[in-house]
Amino acid sequence: MAESTPILRIEDLAVHFPQGGGLFGAPRMVRAVDGVDLTLARGECLGLVGESGCGKSTLALAVLGLQPPTRGRILVEGVEGAAAGAARKARARVAQMVFQDPYSSLNPRQSVRRTLEAPLRLHGVAGSEIDDRIAAMLKHVGLRPELADRYPHEFSGGQRQRIGIARALILEPRVVVLDEPVSALDVSIRAQIINLLLDLKERLGLSYIMISHDLGVVEHMSDRVAVMYLGRIVETGDWRDIFARPRHPYTRALIAAIPDPFEKKRTMRMTGEVPNPLAPPSGCRFHPRCPEAREACRAEPAPQLETIAAGHRVRCLRAAELAPAGETA
Amino acid sequence: MSEPLLAVENLRIDLTIGGVHHAAVKDVSFTIGRGETFGLVGESGCGKSVTALALIGLLRPPLSVGAGAIRFKGHDLAQIGADDMRRLRGASVSMIFQEPMTALNPLSPVGRQIAEMFVLHKGATWVEAEKRAVEALASVRVPAPDRRAKDYPHQLSGGMRQRVMIAIALACGPDLLLADEPTTALDVTVQAEILELIRDLSAARGTAVLMISHDLGLIANMCARVGVMYAGRLVEEREAEDVFRDPAHPYTAGLIASLPLLGARARHGRARLQEIEGVVPSVTAFPAGCRFNPRCAERLERCAADDPAETALAAGGRVRCWRHG
Numbered sequence: 001m002a003e004s005t006p007i008l009r010i011e012d013l014a015v016h017f018p019q020g021g022g023l024f025g026a027p028r029m030v031r032a033v034d035g036v037d038l039t040l041a042r043g044e045c046l047g048l049v050g051e052s053g054c055g056k057s058t059l060a061l062a063v064l065g066l067q068p069p070t071r072g073r074i075l076v077e078g079v080e081g082a083a084a085g086a087a088r089k090a091r092a093r094v095a096q097m098v099f100q101d102p103y104s105s106l107n108p109r110q111s112v113r114r115t116l117e118a119p120l121r122l123h124g125v126a127g128s129e130i131d132d133r134i135a136a137m138l139k140h141v142g143l144r145p146e147l148a149d150r151y152p153h154e155f156s157g158g159q160r161q162r163i164g165i166a167r168a169l170i171l172e173p174r175v176v177v178l179d180e181p182v183s184a185l186d187v188s189i190r191a192q193i194i195n196l197l198l199d200l201k202e203r204l205g206l207s208y209i210m211i212s213h214d215l216g217v218v219e220h221m222s223d224r225v226a227v228m229y230l231g232r233i234v235e236t237g238d239w240r241d242i243f244a245r246p247r248h249p250y251t252r253a254l255i256a257a258i259p260d261p262f263e264k265k266r267t268m269r270m271t272g273e274v275p276n277p278l279a280p281p282s283g284c285r286f287h288p289r290c291p292e293a294r295e296a297c298r299a300e301p302a303p304q305l306e307t308i309a310a311g312h313r314v315r316c317l318r319a320a321e322l323a324p325a326g327e328t329a
Numbered sequence: 330m331s332e333p334l335l336a337v338e339n340l341r342i343d344l345t346i347g348g349v350h351h352a353a354v355k356d357v358s359f360t361i362g363r364g365e366t367f368g369l370v371g372e373s374g375c376g377k378s379v380t381a382l383a384l385i386g387l388l389r390p391p392l393s394v395g396a397g398a399i400r401f402k403g404h405d406l407a408q409i410g411a412d413d414m415r416r417l418r419g420a421s422v423s424m425i426f427q428e429p430m431t432a433l434n435p436l437s438p439v440g441r442q443i444a445e446m447f448v449l450h451k452g453a454t455w456v457e458a459e460k461r462a463v464e465a466l467a468s469v470r471v472p473a474p475d476r477r478a479k480d481y482p483h484q485l486s487g488g489m490r491q492r493v494m495i496a497i498a499l500a501c502g503p504d505l506l507l508a509d510e511p512t513t514a515l516d517v518t519v520q521a522e523i524l525e526l527i528r529d530l531s532a533a534r535g536t537a538v539l540m541i542s543h544d545l546g547l548i549a550n551m552c553a554r555v556g557v558m559y560a561g562r563l564v565e566e567r568e569a570e571d572v573f574r575d576p577a578h579p580y581t582a583g584l585i586a587s588l589p590l591l592g593a594r595a596r597h598g599r600a601r602l603q604e605i606e607g608v609v610p611s612v613t614a615f616p617a618g619c620r621f622n623p624r625c626a627e628r629l630e631r632c633a634a635d636d637p638a639e640t641a642l643a644a645g646g647r648v649r650c651w652r653h654g
């Protein structure tokens with residue numbers, strides 16, 4: 001196959017955190033990320049969704065090289081170890097992050113210029129090129145270059161998020177991680193930032209991993225979507241597959257739970273206990289809450305991610321049976 | 330029609346700075362009937378939370394009720410004494426606060442804070458109350474509720490704290506529930522369960538609910554009627570379905586068009602989201618005339634000069650806009 005090397009490939013990635021460690025016995029492990037395989041193509045936006053604590057940010061931190069993996073590999077343009085463990089300087093060009101909260105993620109004592117200049121200097125950019133690149137970047141994110149000497153408190157929330165985006169992009173990283181990039185912003189400002197992120201992706205050929213709880217935003221922005229549950233990917237596919245033809249019962253529950261202003265619907269109710277990441281359920285980790293679970297779903301080994309259609313993969317024993325009528329498994 | 334449980338009439342909330350009163354909220358009127366859920370939407374800083382705080386008697390300087398009436402079960406909450414208000418609070422009126430950390434006592438285990446509601450308002454013994462507190466935690470889907478009950482607020486994640494807040498607010502089955510962004514820190518699936526819980530409570534006990542949210546989808550699903558606030562004014566008040574299908578105020582229309590709506594991309598391809606120019610003005614700098622006029626794409630000449638009054642719409646509901654005046 002003549003497929004080009006993905007910009008990012010994650011293989012069997014695991015990040016485990018020791019937790020507590022009582023008076024007796026070894027500490028227990030939180031398996032925040034537990035065997036994740038993912039690829040990100042050049043110029044693609046991969047939406048990453050799943051409930052709080054399922055490991056999305058931990059996965060993102062591993063990609064940024066800020067969280068050493070317990071197991072597995074992260075390859076950037078086919079090269080292993082480009083992020084994890086590498087020197088800070090090399091890491092910075094691999095991946096950068098846009099944070100959720102534009103208020104706390106900017107240093108209040110640094111002007112915009114200082115914020116953008118520091119990484120450039122660290123990478124050997126000097127002289128008038130610094131000013132040129134800062135001015136160009138501010139224009140890219142829709143801020144007037146004259147604003148460079150102002151401080152964060154002089155900007156609105158939307159403007160601050162633009163500065164956060166400029167900071168992430170200034171070194172032209174190969175992967176940009178957006179962790180809830182608009183959830184702290186007001187509705188009307190959200191639209192501005194979403195439009196900006198999509199424009200920049202087109203204009204600069206950026207590749208995004210975007211984490212969001214807002215599935216409307218995910219559907220709007222993503223090319224592909226990965227759904228995580230307790231440290232594992234349970235479904236990935238083209239955005240159309242995930243939103244129009246979700247196959248995993250968890251994905252179905254997620255989509256059914258989104259309130260739609262134009263359609264009043266009773267939401268699908270999940271049963272069972274909210275899972276404890278310290279003691280994940282046996283077999284399929286979703287089985288205690290799954291309306292479709294059978295006895296076999298409790299048993300080890302846990303189901304693998306299986307391809308059900310081109311580019312559409314699901315981790316569910318009953319995936320074939322759950323295919324809607326008229327669709328092949 | 331029977332009398333509504335809550336009637337807010339021409340409420341004004343003043344922000345007093347250096348002896349000058351600025352109307353942070355002005356001429357806001359709405360009613361909520363028993364078992365009804367009324368939604369309040371609008372951008373950050375529009376006055377949604379201060380309106381709710383006024384209803385539960387928790388405005389603190391520099392904010393105060395400047396004018397108007399808040400009629401509830403034979404009382405005027407705008408005039409009521411502090412002692413009477415304290416008695417109503419928790420038992421008949423309760424609130425799910427936007428910022429759970431400020432509303433929880435950092436020095437008390439969360440189970441005890443819930444139990445206290447049963448002791449204070451229902452005459453339960455502490456032993457009985459602690460048991461009911463664990464049940465209340467389970468009902469808001471806190472895992473291992475018996476263990477969690479012993480935790481202090483700082484030991485819980487944001488989402489867990491929000492659930493504790495909700496358990497406290499729902500504990501005594503209030504007549505009026507003020508829910509200020511009740512589910513923002515929660516996942517969609519847990520959000521759906523909490524909303525279901527509020528819906529069930531409202532249906533079973535006739536609880537009236539004031540639901541405040543940025544999430545228009547959520548509001549449309551939960552509410553029969555919706556009020557849209559902008560810069561301290563109620564600019565539109567309608568049946569929820571009508572607001573979303575056929576918004577009357579340009580601000581409402583802008584809010585709806587700025588949403589990435591689920592399913593829209595599949596149906597029509599990816600359209601650029603509509604942006605509303607500018608930002609919400611601060612309370613001390615509200616513009617003359619219609620407060621939305623500097624940002625409004627449909628501005629008329631008089632909009633900058635005269636403040637539009639409320640107009641009744643033929644299809645029902647009201648709007649504050651010269652295009653309908």
Ligand SMILES: Nc1ncnc2c1ncn2[C@@H]1O[C@H](COP(=O)(O)OP(=O)(O)OP(=O)(O)O)[C@@H](O)[C@H]1O
Nearest residue numbers: 017018030032051052053054055056057058059277
């Ligand atoms: N440094 C750490 N030490 C110990 N446990 C951690 C650490 N970081 C994360 N965890 C745990 O790992 C799990 C995954 O956390 P993570 O922050 O990745 O979730 P998330 O999917 O980003 O959630 P959210 O949507 O709430 O941001 C959680 O159980 C969390 O408590």
Ligand SMILES: Nc1ncnc2c1ncn2[C@@H]1O[C@H](COP(=O)(O)OP(=O)(O)OP(=O)(O)O)[C@@H](O)[C@H]1O
Nearest residue numbers: 344353372373374375376377378379380391611612
């Ligand atoms: N304690 C206070 N002192 C001064 N101004 C205040 C105070 N509390 C609120 N305000 C101002 O009153 C206005 C209304 O605030 P409010 O908190 O009601 O907004 P909101 O609609 O709830 O916004 P959000 O969606 O962000 O919660 C804002 O302009 C705010 O800055």
Ligand SMILES: [Mg+2]
Nearest residue numbers: 056057058179
């Ligand atoms: Mg996270």
Ligand SMILES: [Mg+2]
Nearest residue numbers: 377378379427
């Ligand atoms: Mg508020």
